[in-house]
Amino acid sequence: MVLTLTIFMYIVFFIFQFLYIFVPLFTVQGGRFKQKKKKELGISILIPAFNEETVLKNCIRAILHVDYKNYETFIINDGSTDKTMDLLHGLLDLQIIKKEKANKLEHKEVKKVYQSKRYPTIFVIDKVNGGKADSLNAGIEFATFENIITLDADSTLDVNSLQVINSVFHDEKVIAAGGMVHIGQAFQGDYTNPNPDLKIQNLLKFQFVQYLANFYLYKTTQSKFNALAIISGAFGVFRKSALFEVNGYRITVGEDMDITMRIQRLVKTKYKDKKILFIPEAVCYTEGPETMRDLFKQRIRWQKAFIDCIVIYGRSLPMKFNLSLTIFLLIDALLLGTITAFIIPMIPFIILFTESGLYLALTLFCMSFSLAIFQGIAVFIINDRLGYKLIGFDRIRLSLFIPFEIVTYRLLGILFNVLGTLGYFINKDSWNKVQRVGNNYQTYSNELFSNNDKDGQKVV
Numbered sequence: 134m135v136l137t138l139t140i141f142m143y144i145v146f147f148i149f150q151f152l153y154i155f156v157p158l159f160t161v162q163g164g165r166f167k168q169k170k171k172k173e174l175g176i177s178i179l180i181p182a183f184n185e186e187t188v189l190k191n192c193i194r195a196i197l198h199v200d201y202k203n204y205e206t207f208i209i210n211d212g213s214t215d216k217t218m219d220l221l222h223g224l225l226d227l228q229i230i231k232k233e234k235a236n237k238l239e240h241k242e243v244k245k246v247y248q249s250k251r252y253p254t255i256f257v258i259d260k261v262n263g264g265k266a267d268s269l270n271a272g273i274e275f276a277t278f279e280n281i282i283t284l285d286a287d288s289t290l291d292v293n294s295l296q297v298i299n300s301v302f303h304d305e306k307v308i309a310a311g312g313m314v315h316i317g318q319a320f321q322g323d324y325t326n327p328n329p330d331l332k333i334q335n336l337l338k339f340q341f342v343q344y345l346a347n348f349y350l351y352k353t354t355q356s357k358f359n360a361l362a363i364i365s366g367a368f369g370v371f372r373k374s375a376l377f378e379v380n381g382y383r384i385t386v387g388e389d390m391d392i393t394m395r396i397q398r399l400v401k402t403k404y405k406d407k408k409i410l411f412i413p414e415a416v417c418y419t420e421g422p423e424t425m426r427d428l429f430k431q432r433i434r435w436q437k438a439f440i441d442c443i444v445i446y447g448r449s450l451p452m453k454f455n456l457s458l459t460i461f462l463l464i465d466a467l468l469l470g471t472i473t474a475f476i477i478p479m480i481p482f483i484i485l486f487t488e489s490g491l492y493l494a495l496t497l498f499c500m501s502f503s504l505a506i507f508q509g510i511a512v513f514i515i516n517d518r519l520g521y522k523l524i525g526f527d528r529i530r531l532s533l534f535i536p537f538e539i540v541t542y543r544l545l546g547i548l549f550n551v552l553g554t555l556g557y558f559i560n561k562d563s564w565n566k567v568q569r570v571g572n573n574y575q576t577y578s579n580e581l582f583s584n585n586d587k588d589g590q591k592v593v
Contacts, residue, residue, distance in 0.1 A: 174203065174280055192284070228247060230247065297412060312370070506536065
């Protein structure tokens with residue numbers, strides 16, 4: 134009985150993994166969006182910031198370099214206790230302004246709203262601490278434009294990202310979309326031409342590979358089946374009207390998955406012609422955790438967010454969400470991703486007490502290992518198509534690293550899923566902030582702000 138169940142689970146697992154390989158290979162092609170749209174839609178960029186003095190400079194610098202005109206940026210200072218506001222005053226030369234708000238979403242008190250004298254498209258909302266979701270709600274309230282980008286403070290936009298979003302959102306059926314997130318430490322070069330550079334520690338290399346697979350393979354496939362359950366908080370795009378309709382962000386451990394689920398429910402129940410997409414050509418670079426401790430904190434929080442959404446939306450999945458989303462979420466993510474994480478540690482004991490267990494375990498391991506290698510090859514191919522081709526020693530480095538990563542770092546996912554699930558039921562609201570060191574700057578040139586010195590202070 135146990136062996137039959139194990140074989141059945143592996144068959145289901147292989148079906149999903151084959152989809153994650155072949156759907157992207159047959160659907161993702163390079164060369165889209167080379168032709169810019171003549172009309173630039175208005176875009177409001179929201180950046181929640183709590184104690185982000187080490188990374189905000191890079192984030193702002195990238196925004197100032199984007200190839201786009203019709204946009205505004207709101208940095209929402211969520212009651213920071215470090216020198217975040219001092220940094221913003223020094224970089225931006227802020228002045229207090231009065232700005233109209235929509236008065237549709239609740240959020241903590243806004244103390245002051247500023248506008249940059251130096252860069253008039255940049256605004257700062259200084260508010261009482263309320264968390265990331267609360268900060269995003271405040272930003273939505275003041276945003277001028279219908280198209281809202283949510284961006285983490287440790288993320289930096291690619292120079293062409295807004296042009297790509299503009300092309301996609303000319304289609305009025307698109308209600309929300311997620312962009313591609315790269316590990317910033319894995320890139321070097323001028324901001325106009327970032328190139329992969331994998332002379333980095335293995336922990337960052339693991340995250341680089343994992344992000345490529347999770348976005349290029351998993352999100353592409355889920356998007357094709359209208360089953361995207363999470364638009365990454367690092368880089369997402371939403372219609373403001375939809376955010377108002379779902380009452381903005383909910384204060385929770387995983388606000389990005391929660392808002393995606395509620396918009397998916399809105400599409401299913403009210404706007405059946407609308408679409409939620411993944412756009413691999415719209416790129417940002419984020420700072421990956423550089424220590425195992427910080428990676429652990431990040432992944433535990435991600436798993437808590439997933440369990441939170443299962444608890445809240447699980448019962449309504451078949452009725453208020455589309456069938457494909459229900460299948461991917463309950464079977465692939467919950468059953469194969471979380472429940473089996475508790476079962477896998479028991480496999481050695483099953484092998485000991487089962488006559489054919491060892492042979493079966495070796496067979497399934499070889500098949501799983503081969504499948505993982507094929508996924509790595511698929512990632513290489515898609516990465517090349519989208520213009521991030523690895524060359525020379527970097528290609529060799531990654532080719533040698535992937536087999537090692539499969540049998541080492543990748544196994545950490547089991548631990549993260551188990552501890553994150555248990556942690557949710559023990560203390561779901563605990564939040565361990567990942568330490569940022571400001572190393573997501575390689576992708577951009579050393580030129581900072583005009584008329585500023587390297588520390589962001591105005592040069593007279």
